Amino acid sequence: MKKFGCPGATWDLGSAILEGIVRSRTGMVALVTFVLAAAVACGPGTAGRAGSSAALPAADQQAVRLAAAAAQGSPRQVRAQFEQLLGLHALLAVRQMRSVVAAAPDLGQAAGVSLQQNTDALSGLVASAYGSAQADRFTPLWRRHLGDLVAYAKGVAGKDTSARKTARAALLADADAYGSWLAGASKGQVQASDAAAGVRIHVEELMDQADAYAARDYAQAYRIEREAYEHMFTAGAALAKASVTPEVAVGLETPPERLRSAFAMLLGEHLELIVDAQRATFAGQPEFEAAAAQVNANTTALTKAMGGIVGPTKAAEFQTAWANHVEGLMAYTAAVAGNDETGKTAAKQNLDGFAERLGLYFSDIVKNVLAADPLTDAITAHDTHLIHHVDAYAAKDYPKAQQLEREGYLQMLGVANTLVGAIQRTVKPRLPVGGSKTGGGGLACRRR
Amino acid sequence: MTTAKHRLAAAAAALALLVGCSQAGARRADPGPAAASRTPKTTAGGVDAARGFRSVRGYRATPMPVRVEIPSIGVASSLDRLGRAPDGTVEVPRDWEVAGWYAPGPRPGDPGSAVILGHVDSKGGPAVFYRLRQLRRGDQIKIARTDGSAVRFVVQRTEQYPKDRFPTDEVYYPTLTPTLRLVTCGGDFNAAAGHYRSNVIVFATMQP
Numbered sequence: 001m002k003k004f005g006c007p008g009a010t011w012d013l014g015s016a017i018l019e020g021i022v023r024s025r026t027g028m029v030a031l032v033t034f035v036l037a038a039a040v041a042c043g044p045g046t047a048g049r050a051g052s053s054a055a056l057p058a059a060d061q062q063a064v065r066l067a068a069a070a071a072q073g074s075p076r077q078v079r080a081q082f083e084q085l086l087g088l089h090a091l092l093a094v095r096q097m098r099s100v101v102a103a104a105p106d107l108g109q110a111a112g113v114s115l116q117q118n119t120d121a122l123s124g125l126v127a128s129a130y131g132s133a134q135a136d137r138f139t140p141l142w143r144r145h146l147g148d149l150v151a152y153a154k155g156v157a158g159k160d161t162s163a164r165k166t167a168r169a170a171l172l173a174d175a176d177a178y179g180s181w182l183a184g185a186s187k188g189q190v191q192a193s194d195a196a197a198g199v200r201i202h203v204e205e206l207m208d209q210a211d212a213y214a215a216r217d218y219a220q221a222y223r224i225e226r227e228a229y230e231h232m233f234t235a236g237a238a239l240a241k242a243s244v245t246p247e248v249a250v251g252l253e254t255p256p257e258r259l260r261s262a263f264a265m266l267l268g269e270h271l272e273l274i275v276d277a278q279r280a281t282f283a284g285q286p287e288f289e290a291a292a293a294q295v296n297a298n299t300t301a302l303t304k305a306m307g308g309i310v311g312p313t314k315a316a317e318f319q320t321a322w323a324n325h326v327e328g329l330m331a332y333t334a335a336v337a338g339n340d341e342t343g344k345t346a347a348k349q350n351l352d353g354f355a356e357r358l359g360l361y362f363s364d365i366v367k368n369v370l371a372a373d374p375l376t377d378a379i380t381a382h383d384t385h386l387i388h389h390v391d392a393y394a395a396k397d398y399p400k401a402q403q404l405e406r407e408g409y410l411q412m413l414g415v416a417n418t419l420v421g422a423i424q425r426t427v428k429p430r431l432p433v434g435g436s437k438t439g440g441g442g443l444a445c446r447r448r
Numbered sequence: 449m450t451t452a453k454h455r456l457a458a459a460a461a462a463l464a465l466l467v468g469c470s471q472a473g474a475r476r477a478d479p480g481p482a483a484a485s486r487t488p489k490t491t492a493g494g495v496d497a498a499r500g501f502r503s504v505r506g507y508r509a510t511p512m513p514v515r516v517e518i519p520s521i522g523v524a525s526s527l528d529r530l531g532r533a534p535d536g537t538v539e540v541p542r543d544w545e546v547a548g549w550y551a552p553g554p555r556p557g558d559p560g561s562a563v564i565l566g567h568v569d570s571k572g573g574p575a576v577f578y579r580l581r582q583l584r585r586g587d588q589i590k591i592a593r594t595d596g597s598a599v600r601f602v603v604q605r606t607e608q609y610p611k612d613r614f615p616t617d618e619v620y621y622p623t624l625t626p627t628l629r630l631v632t633c634g635g636d637f638n639a640a641a642g643h644y645r646s647n648v649i650v651f652a653t654m655q656p
Contacts, residue, residue, distance in 0.1 A: 255621035262624035277498070285493025292497070296504040301624075303507055308560030309622045311552075312509030323503035334498035423622075430552070431620045433536035435611030435647040438577070439633030440544075441569040442644075 075244050078129050079252050083236030083261060084268065084413050085122045088406070090202070090232040091272050092118055093149055094225045097210045100153035110398035114406060115146060126185075129243035134185040141181060145174035145203065152207055156214045168207060175199035186242035198235055202228065218290030222276065226294050229272065233265045260420045266302050267416040268409055271382065273298050274326070275405050278333045278390040295326060309423060310365050321361050325354045325379070329386055336394045348387065355379040366422035378415045385411060510555045511593035516547050516564055520587045521579035523547075523566075530565060540565055544575040550620075556591040557599040557654065559624045564591075568632045568644070577632035581606060581648045589628060589652055601628040601652035608634050608648050619649060626654040 073081065092115045099108030119142055127135035148170040155163030179196025205228040212220035241249035251257075273295045280291040299322055307315030328351040335343030359376030385408030392400040517524045528548035530539040541548035547566035554560030566577035587603040609615055619629045628650075635646025 255617040255623060259622055259624070266624075277501075281494045281498040283494055285497040288494045288497040288501075292501050299504050304559050305624045307507075307509070308554045308558050308624065312507070312555075315509070316507040319505060319507040323505050326503045327501060330498050330501040334495055334501075337498060338495045427622060430532075431616050432532055432538035432550070433616070435609070435614035436538050436540055436565050436631050436633070437643050438540050438565055438631060438647070439568040439575070439637075439644045440642055441571045441573070441575075442637035442639060443569040443574060443578075 073128065075240060075248055075252055076257060078125065078243065079237055079240035079257070079261070080264065080413075080417070081125050081236075082122075082129075082239045083233050083264065084410065085118060085125060086236045086239070087229050087233035087265065087268060088409060089115070089118050089122065090206070090228040091225070093146065093206055094209055094228065097149055097153035097156075097206060098213050098221075100150060101157045101210055101214045103157065106396065107398050110402040113399065114402045117406075119143060119146065129240065130185045134181075137181055138185070141174060141177045145171060145178070145199075148174055149203070149206055153210050156210050171203040171207070172200060175203055182239075182242060189246070190238070190242045198231075198238070202232060202235075205231065216286065218280075218287045219293065222290040222294045225276070226269065226273070226297065229269060230265060233268070234261075237261060256424050259424065260417060263305065263420045263423075264413050264416040266298060266305060267419075268413050270295075270298050270302065271386070271408050271412040272405070274329055274386055275389060275408070277330065278386065279393055281333050281337045281390075282393070292330070299323065299326060306365075309427065314365060317361060321354065321358050325351070325358060325383075328354050329383065332387055333390050336390050351383045351387075352380065355383060362419060362422075365426075366419070367426045369422040369425050370418070375419075378411075378418070382408065382412055382415065510558045511595040511597060512551075513549050513556045513562070513564075513591045514594055515592040517590040517592070518583070518587070519590075521582055523576060523579075525566065525576050527564065538563075538565065541567060541576075544570040544572075547576050553620060554622075554626075556593070556601070556628055557626055559626055560622050561619060561627045561629050562591075563619060563629045563631060565631045568634065568648070577630065577648075580630060580632045580650060581608070581634055583630075583650050588655075589630070589650075591628070599626075600655040602655050604651045604653055606648065606650045608646050610635070610646050611644075614647055615649070618651075628652040628654070 092111055096108055096111040096115060099105070099111055119139070122142065123135050123139040126138045130138075148167050152164055152167035152171065155161070155165075155167050175196045176192075178199045179192035179194070182190050182195040183192035205224050209221045209224040209228065212218070212224065237252060241252050244252075273291065277288060277291040277295050280287040299319070302322065303315050303319040306318045310318070328347055332344060332347035332351065334340075335347055356372075356376050358379050359372045359374075362375045363370055363372035385404050389401050389404040389408060392398075392404060513527050515524070515526050525545065525547045528541045528543070528546055529551040530541065530548040531550075531552055533539050538550060539548070544567045547564050549556075550563040550565065554562050556562040556564075566580070567575035568577050568580065569575045583603050583606050585603055585605060589601040589603065590598050591601070592598045619631065630650040630652070632648050633644035633646065634648035635644055637644050
């Protein structure tokens with residue numbers, strides 16, 4: 001087996017970096033489940049404005065108890081977990097590769113540790129969905145592809161064409177190995193060639209973004225990153241469906257389930273793109289502008305998505321409220337990077353106001369199925385993750401920044417699930433009932 | 449980094465600082481030495497770029513549909529606007545020869561399922577969607593809009609469902625993918641009620 005590693009990375013999960021984080025495979029699944037559940041339950045009294053700080057210790061305490069619950073998750077929960085883990089995998093891999101290209105070992109180490117946690121959680125989920133024997137086959141080949149991605153990034157950083165070529169060949173072989181694994185694990189429900197093709201796209205995207213990043217074509221690098229995230233997030237549905245019978249799989253593709261998944265993807269993406277833009281602020285104008293362009297692309301996609309549900313007038317309202325929120329986060333980031341304490345205070349105050357406006361907006365569109373206050377609290381908790389994230393990043397506390405990024409991502413997916421759940425409850429009664437009376441002569445019947 | 453690049457970066461940073469001061473005004477505090485030592489080295493322009501960030505705004509609604517054309521079955525019709533009837537069912541076009549767009553739903557080209565309904569026939573003969581059930585995968589549908597633009601869809605499949613098992617979610621439920629559903633009647637005719645027992649539904653996706 002090829003060795004998996006990255007510059008300076010240590011896989012000693014007992015290090016200070018991982019203090020407070022559950023180590024075992026089942027524990028990681030439980031942690032993911034817990035944080036997701038905690039975020040989903042961000043109703044009155046649970047999502048305080050302190051936001052993230054309580055999540056990990058609580059998860060620690062709950063991990064063992066919830067492991068069994070995670071293993072017994074419904075197919076829909078399994079789908080949601082695969083989506084969030086695979087989407088996050090793509091982003092973490094991107095960041096680790098860029099840290100290699102940019103010769104930023106501290107950042108790379110933090111990303112590497114997060115990737116290890118992500119892989120552990122993914123292995124645990126594979127075990128719960130496909131059985132532990134299949135997880136034992138999955139984990140080494142997944143780790144191998146992570147190692148090969150780092151090897152590719154090293155080749156890019158060192159302008160070593162031969163090393164890049166070798167790593168590319170290894171990654172394509174990894175894709176084939178994954179295809180064979182999934183074909184077996186799914187008992188033939190998925191063709192090996194189809195699964196391999198999906199992973200080939202994934203590794204090609206990760207290699208392409210590393211090439212673009214090294215060439216300082218940041219617009220291309222960040223555009224590909226977003227595509228890579230979306231491809232992997234949506235791949236979660238396929239992995240979940242392959243683990244159940246075709247009859248059960250049909251239930252994972254219902255319109256309400258598709259809506260939940262799509263909104264979760266976009267809102268999770270929002271959090272992650274803000275994280276990117278925050279970090280890019282410290283990297284210079286060209287990189288910031290590339291990251292910010294993707295933030296705007298996400299806002300456009302979210303606005304269109306809202307428009308499809310609430311109509312154009314309410315979509316325009318959403319865009320204004322969301323734009324204020326995003327600009328508020330960027331104002332805080334600029335103040336941190338510019339050591340502007342007055343600007344930080346002002347930005348925080350503005351963010352509180354924007355959160356309140358968004359809370360009212362969301363409560364209104366779901367006809368008060370969700371009250372405005374807990375929604376405001378959930379958005380404030382989201383802001384708090386991002387505020388603390390950029391504070392930690394500016395202080396070069398990269399492990400903490402990574403932890404906050406991960407918690408923020410899970411919290412955002414939880415908010416998405418809660419919000420879409422409320423939207424689903426309000427949408428259904430508004431739909432037309434039954435079929436349409438679009439014929440009156442019987443002629444179409446007689447012609448047969 | 450080479451010495452020359454170092455100099456260039458330093459000059460750019462100094463320039464950016466000046467520009468930043470002039471733009472942001474005096475209230476922006478200069479970074480003190482202690483704070484600067486805690487902060488990752490910022491490259492020229494990042495802070496100013498973040499300060500100047502503007503979110504996308506000015507949402508422009510997709511124009512409303514005004515016409516449907518389906519060349520393969522000879523359909524070319526203007527579009528009425530339809531809503532929900534008091535009994536909760538979907539309204540249908542008043543004119544047998546004119547199709548209608550379900551206006552509370554998405555506009556064609558927006559995320560979600562835009563729905564267009566048309567009659568299959570009247571007591572007098574064929575109506576606008578008489579040949580709808582003949583549509584097959586790959587057939588083209590063009591929707592013209594109020595601003596003169598058009599959006600095109602490609603048929604994926606054509607299905608028939610009993611009205612009492614109408615797939616409401618598949619037709620009307622919000623999605624984030626721009627799709628089109630064409631609906632008319634089909635199946636057996638209930639002469640006593642004066643209505644067909646089934647609906648024919650065409651599922652189409654937007655052409656990139």
